[in-house]
Amino acid sequence: MSDSTFFQGLDAETTICAHCGFCRAVCPTYAGVGWESCSPRGRVHLTQLMLSGTPVSSEQMTRLFQCTVCSACTQVCPTRIDLRQFWLAARAEATRRNLAPPGLGLAQANVANTGNVYGYPNDERAGWAEYMDDAPADLYQRETAEVLYFVGCSTAFSPRVQPIAESLVRLMSAAEVDFTILGGDEVCCGFPLQVAGMPDRFHDVVESNLAQVRAREASTIVFNCPACRLMWQEEYARHLPGVRMLHATELLAELSAAGRLPLNELNQTVTYHDPCDLARNGGVYEAPRQLLAAIPGLKLIEAHERRERGMCCGGGGDMEMVDPALSQRVATTTVDKLAATGAGTIITACPQCVRTLSRGAERSAPGVAVLDIVELLARALT
Amino acid sequence: MMPIFDLPPDRLTEDLVERTMYARDLAPVPEIMTRSFFQTLPDAIVRPANATQVADVIRQAASLQLPVTPRAAGSTSYYNAVPVRGGLVLDVNSLRYDISLDTARQTVRVLPGTTWFELDDTLRRQGAAVRSYPSSAIAATVGGWVSTQGHGIGSLQYGAIADQLVSLQVVLPTGELRELTRNSDPPLSWFVAAEGTLGVITTVELGVRPRPAAESHHLFSFDDLDALGTGVQSLSHSQPRPYTVFFADAGYLALLERAGFHAPGARRQEAGGPPPASRLLSPASYPAGMLMVSFQGEPAAVNQGRDGLARLPGRELPSELALEEWSLRLYHLRNKRGGPSLLATDIWLPLRNLAAYLAGVRKLAVRSRQQIGSYGLAITPEWGQVMSIYPTDERRTAAYLAAIGFTKRLHDLGAHYGGRPYGVGLWNTPYLSRLFSRTDLRELRRRKALLDPHGIMNPGKLYAAPFPLWPVTFAPAATALSLAHTTFLRGERRSP
Numbered sequence: 001m002s003d004s005t006f007f008q009g010l011d012a013e014t015t016i017c018a019h020c021g022f023c024r025a026v027c028p029t030y031a032g033v034g035w036e037s038c039s040p041r042g043r044v045h046l047t048q049l050m051l052s053g054t055p056v057s058s059e060q061m062t063r064l065f066q067c068t069v070c071s072a073c074t075q076v077c078p079t080r081i082d083l084r085q086f087w088l089a090a091r092a093e094a095t096r097r098n099l100a101p102p103g104l105g106l107a108q109a110n111v112a113n114t115g116n117v118y119g120y121p122n123d124e125r126a127g128w129a130e131y132m133d134d135a136p137a138d139l140y141q142r143e144t145a146e147v148l149y150f151v152g153c154s155t156a157f158s159p160r161v162q163p164i165a166e167s168l169v170r171l172m173s174a175a176e177v178d179f180t181i182l183g184g185d186e187v188c189c190g191f192p193l194q195v196a197g198m199p200d201r202f203h204d205v206v207e208s209n210l211a212q213v214r215a216r217e218a219s220t221i222v223f224n225c226p227a228c229r230l231m232w233q234e235e236y237a238r239h240l241p242g243v244r245m246l247h248a249t250e251l252l253a254e255l256s257a258a259g260r261l262p263l264n265e266l267n268q269t270v271t272y273h274d275p276c277d278l279a280r281n282g283g284v285y286e287a288p289r290q291l292l293a294a295i296p297g298l299k300l301i302e303a304h305e306r307r308e309r310g311m312c313c314g315g316g317g318d319m320e321m322v323d324p325a326l327s328q329r330v331a332t333t334t335v336d337k338l339a340a341t342g343a344g345t346i347i348t349a350c351p352q353c354v355r356t357l358s359r360g361a362e363r364s365a366p367g368v369a370v371l372d373i374v375e376l377l378a379r380a381l382t
Numbered sequence: 383m384m385p386i387f388d389l390p391p392d393r394l395t396e397d398l399v400e401r402t403m404y405a406r407d408l409a410p411v412p413e414i415m416t417r418s419f420f421q422t423l424p425d426a427i428v429r430p431a432n433a434t435q436v437a438d439v440i441r442q443a444a445s446l447q448l449p450v451t452p453r454a455a456g457s458t459s460y461y462n463a464v465p466v467r468g469g470l471v472l473d474v475n476s477l478r479y480d481i482s483l484d485t486a487r488q489t490v491r492v493l494p495g496t497t498w499f500e501l502d503d504t505l506r507r508q509g510a511a512v513r514s515y516p517s518s519a520i521a522a523t524v525g526g527w528v529s530t531q532g533h534g535i536g537s538l539q540y541g542a543i544a545d546q547l548v549s550l551q552v553v554l555p556t557g558e559l560r561e562l563t564r565n566s567d568p569p570l571s572w573f574v575a576a577e578g579t580l581g582v583i584t585t586v587e588l589g590v591r592p593r594p595a596a597e598s599h600h601l602f603s604f605d606d607l608d609a610l611g612t613g614v615q616s617l618s619h620s621q622p623r624p625y626t627v628f629f630a631d632a633g634y635l636a637l638l639e640r641a642g643f644h645a646p647g648a649r650r651q652e653a654g655g656p657p658p659a660s661r662l663l664s665p666a667s668y669p670a671g672m673l674m675v676s677f678q679g680e681p682a683a684v685n686q687g688r689d690g691l692a693r694l695p696g697r698e699l700p701s702e703l704a705l706e707e708w709s710l711r712l713y714h715l716r717n718k719r720g721g722p723s724l725l726a727t728d729i730w731l732p733l734r735n736l737a738a739y740l741a742g743v744r745k746l747a748v749r750s751r752q753q754i755g756s757y758g759l760a761i762t763p764e765w766g767q768v769m770s771i772y773p774t775d776e777r778r779t780a781a782y783l784a785a786i787g788f789t790k791r792l793h794d795l796g797a798h799y800g801g802r803p804y805g806v807g808l809w810n811t812p813y814l815s816r817l818f819s820r821t822d823l824r825e826l827r828r829r830k831a832l833l834d835p836h837g838i839m840n841p842g843k844l845y846a847a848p849f850p851l852w853p854v855t856f857a858p859a860a861t862a863l864s865l866a867h868t869t870f871l872r873g874e875r876r877s878p
């Protein structure tokens with residue numbers, strides 16, 4: 001299918017949508033709910049109702065938010081609607097009309113009050129570094145550096161995925177990368193607000209992060225969270241000309257290709273899960289696979305549903321806040337498919353995917369481990 | 383309030399917003415044409431989880447004489463799956479997967495809500511493939527295609543879906559669950575193209591083919607429609623039989639560029655930018671037509687098919703373009719981006735008249751100043767399925783309503799060349815006399831009366847035109863609307 005997609009505004013695109021249902025067949029949340037209103041074409045219809053002033057309740061509009069913004073729909077849309085843009089615009093419109101689910105207001109309040117989506121004290125952002133035995137005294141916070149590692153809220157605060165941050169700094173240290181983190185100076189990138197339909201609420205966080213990055217004089221920003229990377233590429237990049245914004249796998253693949261990442265043998269069989277925000281939404285398919293191929297002894301069994309057809313983990317688009325049970329159902333389905341490869345470990349490249357898939361594995365595939373690729377690479381470090 | 387059906391609560395809804403989503407299909411129709419005459423809004427939607435639940439629902443609906451409209455992907459456009467007398471919409475999409483391949487017999491059993499893409503994808507992992515599929519394969523379900531005409535990609539080599547069926551499990555309008563074969567009473571053939579009017583299909587067993595060992599796709603462009611017509615006809619008779627033959631005219635290519643896509647075989651536009659408006663309106667800038675032919679199967683047969691192409695009139699385009707066209711075979715709807723709305727007639731046409739029909743469409747387009755594009759497939763050596771599409775804008779209700787009337791002009795043109803509408807539903811009932819002989823229609827009505835004496839299954843479709851679609855009321859109304867449409871278009875083109 002042709003790569004070009006379009007978004008000419010909600011009114012035009014709701015008319016252009018053919019209601020053919022191609023999207024319905026690939027939508028993970030439609031599969032988990034089963035009602036037409038929870039299919040992408042149903043959500044377009046709902047948007048049309050909202051725009052036309054037909055009375056719709058916020059409960060009915062919740063369908064618009066029971067969506068992980070995974071873009072599987074965009075992939076197959078024959079009228080080539082950029083449905084990711086569509087969902088973001090439709091959510092913003094619903095929020096403007098006070099039709100958004102109430103839970104999302106909490107995320108916004110947390111970011112406004114504390115600088116992170118969880119509402120934790122923001123100066124504990126580098127807490128994970130404090131737990132490391134071998135962290136330097138400055139806890140990786142330097143005045144200037146070539147590379148700035150933007151850790152992101154979930155990696156910084158969620159214990160399940162804090163090891164990703166530890167692993168990444170170990171890998172960068174081993175490769176002698178000149179890098180820094182922002183610690184308590186980092187604030188939420190704004191992604192949870194963007195997908196909550198609050199595009200006018202993340203202006204402050206963008207300004208604050210931009211100021212910090214400029215002060216560090218970094219020429220590359222690296223993210224282990226694909227959603228942060230996407231947000232930075234879409235909302236920050238135009239203010240930082242010449243600054244590269246890379247996912248951890250892209251940076252590590254460069255280092256590996258340059259021979260700066262010596263890796264030990266790992267005799268393990270794994271499968272790889274393409275995170276939606278890294279792959280379909282972010283366009284990164286090869287770097288993680290190059291890295292897995294660089295680990296001696298590692299056997300990769302690719303799932304049938306991979307790359308552009310990769311399955312969503314259920315955790316994107318603020319779904320955990322809106323409908324945690326549905327998020328779980330989607331995760332379980334995805335884990336089942338990945339576990340069917342026979343691999344004992346699911347590797348992914350996103351902290352949110354690690355969290356949701358781990359919970360899915362606990363339920364449906366208890367023997368299967370879920371790891372971020374950065375953690376796996378750190379285990380292979382010589 | 384709906385009577386309480388014996389279903390878990392998450393399998394029945396009366397939510398108004400939800401119901402509006404089941405009151406439409408592909409073609410948006412202004413309320414004046416729907417709500418004034420029909421009850422398109424269902425009273426409730428049920429979503430049974432298995433055949434037993436389908437049977438329970440149908441039994442209870444039968445006892446209440448409540449209309450039931452089966453709906454799968456809803457990828458049809460004649461209101462086939464939209465109720466016209468309210469009642470229940472029975473959403474069959476939970477009856478999905480359970481794909482079981484019998485390699486020795488080369489057959490597969492599958493639940494009806496599985497899409498053709500999903501079925502083929504699963505079969506290919508097991509060394510088999512579906513024999514044919516509709517161009518809507520990503521959305522369209524197995525049960526939905528069996529219930530409609532069942533012709534599409536692959537039909538030229540493997541025949542209609544009707545020829546591929548081995549058995550069907552159905553729930554009859556009494557709620558009885560039955561296994562039907564070719565020789566059962568009733569036979570499974572009654573359910574082919576029955577559009578959900580005789581019961582609900584709950585399992586389909588059909589023949590498959592070995593996963594093709596080789597494939598070869600070729601794209602040709604033609605300077606005149608006669609050459610295109612000859613090319614399509616000779617390929618559809620040729621041996622080895624191609625898997626599929628797709629064709630399109632200059633109007634289709636022009637619409638593609640209007641929608642923002644490059645048309646294969648079109649002269650490349652100058653250094654970037656959209657093509658000039660004059661070109662969009664002038665199919666003369668495009669080759670008269672194009673044709674894509676695909677061979678699939680054993681390598682020797684595929685090579686033989688490819689060698690035979692040397693005799694084809696027309697210019698062969700580079701193989702990358704052919705491959706791209708093949709990869710876009712399910713994406714003809716991208717034309718809709720140039721609409722933003724698109725109206726269409728789908729016509730079953732003798733291939734010997736293809737060139738004449740396409741030339742007729744071209745003349746009609748010029749005369750009426752309506753941009754029209756046509757494309758389609760050779761389905762049998764003698765017959766093809768041709769879509770003629772034209773852009774419009776449903777947001778301008780009066781103009782859109784008039785544009786709907788224009789479909790009759792295209793249908794009449796198709797009829798002039800020996801064609802008839804492809805599919806019935808609600809909106810093609812005015813053409814019943816073109817679709818069926820009197821004897822055939824009498825037989826269809828006999829089956830309906832026998833199996834569904836209370837007429838609960840998808841009432842108002844297929845067997846008779848309801849008012850206002852009686853030919854005596856429909857024909858003058860559609861003609862007047864069509865006239866209004868062309869008058870309007872002429873006025874629009876004249877104004878700066």
Ligand SMILES: Cc1cc2nc3c(=O)[nH]c(=O)nc-3n(C[C@H](O)[C@H](O)[C@H](O)COP(=O)(O)OP(=O)(O)OC[C@H]3O[C@@H](n4cnc5c(N)ncnc54)[C@H](O)[C@@H]3O)c2cc1C
Nearest residue numbers: 454455456457458516517523525526527529534577578583
């Ligand atoms: C882009 C595009 C391309 C298309 N290409 C083709 C093509 O190549 N060939 C073609 O024939 N059509 C084509 N179509 C039309 C349509 O997609 C097909 O007719 C398709 O098979 C309908 O399947 P569905 O699952 O959408 O059925 P629906 O639209 O949901 O239903 C169609 C009819 O079948 C009945 N029905 C559905 N499921 C059942 C069941 N389980 N039991 C009993 N009745 C049932 C419904 O009541 C309705 O009358 C195309 C449509 C689009 C949008």
